[in-house]
Amino acid sequence: MAFSCRAVSSNLRTLQNPSSPQSLPYTPLTSRFFTVKHAFTSLRSNSIPQKFTKASMAEITAPKYKGNVKVFDTEEDLAVSLAKYTADLSSKISQERDSFTVVISGGSLVKSLRKLVEAPYIDSVDWSKWRVFWVDERVVPKDHPDSNYLLAYTEFLSKIPIPAGNVYSINDALSAEGAADDYETCIKHLVKTQIIDQSKATGFPKFDLMLMGIGPDGHIASLFPGHPLVQEKEKWVCSIKDSPKPPPERISFSLPVINASANIALVVAGAGKATALRTALSDESNDVDVLPVQLVAPEGELSWFLDKEAASKL
């Protein structure tokens, strides 16, 4: 398989062709576990810090290993907080390193990034440091309505002054296996050249930030409950041809790559996710039907951004 990191990163330019419909203007845990329900109720009724009352946010205490859980009254409040969290990390890491490596999923997560393209962040974030990757991608042409790339481009990437070469999307001319191998080769090259950090503990690529949604069935990326891909221990990028969520052909980061991350934010809104979230944030272990979202355990920090509906069963 030809190495095509350059071709991959030039896909954004392809879509900026004036005849393309996408040629939009470029502008510049604390204590030990106690029940989540109890914590949520008590924080909301008694002790929401003053500075959070406007946005109606409560932090709830889940088992320590589950990370920091924030619940917002509305998805709008969630989006405001997510933008600040991302911009703060961008600023911190951009001062320490030449690149800030950000991985995104498809789905509703992308719309929840909308506040980042507004004041003050559109001007304050050093977008030149950003390197953008996908935790999973549907194997369809880049101008297909199912493409995660197209979604991100339309909603986010076309609105920020990120250098086109810093956007790493899959090579959509390849098969699912070919695209996964090609993406892995691309990422290996970026690790070798120290653009992407590497986990000293596991040797897997260590992205600075992964922003992911979850499915109502508890999937993350394109790792679905009960699918053998969830067990992948060696590959960095895998392919799947029988995804239960259409379209069937996809590529996905493996769980060890996801878990090597320095920061993961799981962004979950809507009542349809409430049951999966309850399972994900409970302390119950059931080795038989473990949901992929329950296996998220990054080397670094895990943060949850939930709206009230998604948190309604906690």
Ligand SMILES: O=C(O)[C@H](O)[C@@H](O)[C@H](O)[C@H](O)COP(=O)(O)O
């Ligand atoms: O390409 C995909 O399908 C996604 O990357 C997938 O993992 C998505 O993030 C979840 O299914 C949540 O999607 P929603 O937030 O739209 O439900």
